[in-house]
Amino acid sequence: MACGDPAERADSESRCSEVLRDVWKFLDDEMDPDNRAKVQQHLDECSPCLEEAGLERKLKELLHRKCGGDRAPDHLRQRVVASLQVTVTTVRVTRGE
Incomplete structure (x- = not known):
């Protein structure tokens, strides 16, 4: 999936891949605020990734x-x-604990 200016397609595809790789973390709210903001901005600007x-x-x-x-x-x-x-008991006995 590509977004943005076709001249920036390779960079856009790389960013799309990163965003889609981390989309579960984004949806689970498991990202730090800075990365979450970057993903949100990308989704706001990239309709294929948003979809x-x-x-x-x-x-x-x-x-x-x-x-x-x-x-x-x-x-x-x-x-x-x-x-x-x-x-657990078996492991402890085996280890001599």
Whole structure:
């Protein structure tokens, strides 16, 4: 995807790749303020990247709605915790702790 002036296409494509690589961090608000501002500015100026980011956001929202509230049944959680405790105990015994 390219944006901006065709004379700057190589630089634009590189910046687009960087923005799209980090779009999940941007959507999750996991970027420092300076980088977030740079990504926001790029998305404001580059309609192909904005479109791509919008699709990513919609997919993330859909996944959150469909999978975000699921919780493992209590009996499964208890089995997993018990199994982890046995594993930790076994590792400690093996290491001589």
